[in-house]
Amino acid sequence: MKYYSTNRRAPLSTLREAVLKGLAGDNGLYMPERIPQLGSDFFATLRRRTFREISLEVATALFGDDIAAAPLRSIVYDALGFDVPLVKMTGRIYSLELFHGPTMAFKDVGARFLARMMQYFTRNENAATNVLVATSGDTGSAVANGFLGVEGVTVTVLYPKGLVSKIQESQFTTLGQNVRALEVEGVFDDCQRLVKQAFLDKELNARRRLTSANSINLARFIPQAFYYFWGWAQMPQGSEVIVSVPSGNFGNLTAGLLAQRMGLPVKHFIAANNANDIFLQYLQTAKFSPRPSVATIANAMDVGNPSNFARIMDLYGNDYAKAAAAISGYSYSDAQIREVVKRVFAETRYLLDPHGACACEALREYLQNDKEAKGFFLATAHPAKFKETVDDILGTDITVPEKLSAFMRGKKQTTVISNRYEDFKAFLLNS
Ligand SMILES: *Cc1c(COP(=O)(O)O)cnc(C)c1O
Numbered sequence: 142m143k144y145y146s147t148n149r150r151a152p153l154s155t156l157r158e159a160v161l162k163g164l165a166g167d168n169g170l171y172m173p174e175r176i177p178q179l180g181s182d183f184f185a186t187l188r189r190r191t192f193r194e195i196s197l198e199v200a201t202a203l204f205g206d207d208i209a210a211a212p213l214r215s216i217v218y219d220a221l222g223f224d225v226p227l228v229k230m231t232g233r234i235y236s237l238e239l240f241h242g243p244t245m246a247f248k249d250v251g252a253r254f255l256a257r258m259m260q261y262f263t264r265n266e267n268a269a270t271n272v273l274v275a276t277s278g279d280t281g282s283a284v285a286n287g288f289l290g291v292e293g294v295t296v297t298v299l300y301p302k303g304l305v306s307k308i309q310e311s312q313f314t315t316l317g318q319n320v321r322a323l324e325v326e327g328v329f330d331d332c333q334r335l336v337k338q339a340f341l342d343k344e345l346n347a348r349r350r351l352t353s354a355n356s357i358n359l360a361r362f363i364p365q366a367f368y369y370f371w372g373w374a375q376m377p378q379g380s381e382v383i384v385s386v387p388s389g390n391f392g393n394l395t396a397g398l399l400a401q402r403m404g405l406p407v408k409h410f411i412a413a414n415n416a417n418d419i420f421l422q423y424l425q426t427a428k429f430s431p432r433p434s435v436a437t438i439a440n441a442m443d444v445g446n447p448s449n450f451a452r453i454m455d456l457y458g459n460d461y462a463k464a465a466a467a468i469s470g471y472s473y474s475d476a477q478i479r480e481v482v483k484r485v486f487a488e489t490r491y492l493l494d495p496h497g498a499c500a501c502e503a504l505r506e507y508l509q510n511d512k513e514a515k516g517f518f519l520a521t522a523h524p525a526k527f528k529e530t531v532d533d534i535l536g537t538d539i540t541v542p543e544k545l546s547a548f549m550r551g552k553k554q555t556t557v558i559s560n561r562y563e564d565f566k567a568f569l570l571n572s
Pocket of ligand 1: 246247248279387388389390391392393394441442496521522
């Protein structure tokens with residue numbers, strides 16, 4: 142399988158090139174040249190199979206030409222080493238809980254898969270691969286934990302000193318092993334600038350093998366398709382299925398659309414946004430107008446220029462009408478999100494996090510006009526990751542799972558550096 146760039150001004154790439162480069166040479170996003178179809182045999186047996194079995198079958202359809210069966214099986218089974226239960230909330234609404242992995246957020250799926258695929262493609266090289274990540278909080282923890290203990294790869298996380306919450310910071314500063322954290326005396330933009338400059342530095346790149354693990358990498362986006370098949374298979378038989386996705390950069394939703402294109406009979410998709418409603422505006426006006434993001438209580442979706450928009454449009458041949466027919470948009474203010482968390486807890490005792498709350502409410506609204514269908518939404522983070530917000534809304538003191546509190550007890554190990562590029566470069570060359 143070859144991969145093309147959504148900008149179509151870069152040559153076709155192999156899977157290996159696409160995974161190690163991340164972004165295509167023309168700054169476009171990689172897409173598979175051909176979308177494989179899964180046949181009726183596959184769907185007929187779906188309900189009897191485990192999440193990992195289903196995922197391996199989907200992965201084989203996509204990556205089977207490029208990675209042999211045994212290593213592909215290890216990548217899939219190792220990456221998906223946690224449960225993804227579908228929980229019934231009401232008669233027609235189900236929650237697909239994607240937050241049972243190491244950092245208790247759905248980004249664990251993509252980050253763990255990418256880490257293992259990168260390791261596979263660099264397995265014969267002597268020099269270690271250096272993954273550089275700049276983070277304002279959440280990406281750093283998913284990537285660091287995704288790569289933790291993966292041989293042949295070192296992860297360097299750069300974050301702004303004093304500007305990341307304690308729980309987030311603990312998730313990438315206490316790991317040790319092949320993960321190291323740099324506290325940069327500056328802001329997030331400084332961290333990002335340092336990483337970008339390192340990738341452009343010819344001398345440094347001749348001496349160190351550098352790569353990124355950012356969210357546009359196709360090996361982070363594609364594995365997210367697996368759990369749509371699994372979620373669908375757990376739904377009551379014979380029902381039409383709607384899927385609602387809390388969206389920021391839209392990688393997660395794009396993976397769902399890919400699953401549908403591979404044959405998964407999802408009837409309709411919903412993109413649920415917080416106040417950053419750029420995509421909803423697009424659906425309403427046919428104009429894509431990125432704008433600076435605003436801060437909300439569902440902060441992992443505070444995105445003003447969704448990076449996977451190009452992939453979505455590519456899937457629909459850049460045809461507005463087709464995209465708008467396949468996807469509905471909803472947007473919720475902080476006040477509305479709070480109201481939803483409160484109402485759902487009062488009515489069902491189900492604890493929503495602010496991101497899942499947007500998707501849950503969008504699904505409820507949509508189903509009011511489609512009385513036959515049922516649906517599931519993606520619960521992308523454990524509510525305890527947003528404990529302060531959730532406690533404040535509900536007046537509770539919710540329990541922090543052992544997995545999260547264990548991070549907090551770990552010993553912080555970081556190196557403080559200035560925001561000057563020379564210092565960062567020296568660190569990379571001398572360590
Ligand atoms: C990153 C994130 C999202 C948004 O996912 P995208 O793929 O960027 O649309 C939603 N919820 C949580 C908890 C996240 O961390």
